[in-house]
Amino acid sequence: MKILIKEVATSRWQVRLDQHAVTFRSEAEALAFTKTLEARLHAPHQFPDRQQRAAG
Template identity: 55%
Template sequence: MNVLLSELKQPRGSRWQVQMDQHVVSFRSEAEARAFIATLEARLQAPHGLPQARQASPG
């Protein structure tokens, strides 16, 4: 997943956007955007177990 942080300049101040491939999330501050990215990256890097396949019981 590509994660990109960018600043959007607006007449009433800046907003920050985090783009994750084709999905975009906006934030009021750079700190909020960076905290979101840190949480996202931690979750992406966390170990993920695959579900065990169930065996069909005979009958």
């Protein structure tokens, strides 16, 4: 996923996630969002085994 942060207007910052955009009131908010997003993307993920998925 490509993540881009840019200033789009005075006191308006945008984080672009491929084709999706989220606007923030400050660069700090945009950076905090990006940091959280990247941490979640890079976090280890466990998938349920086949028996749990079939039973659910």
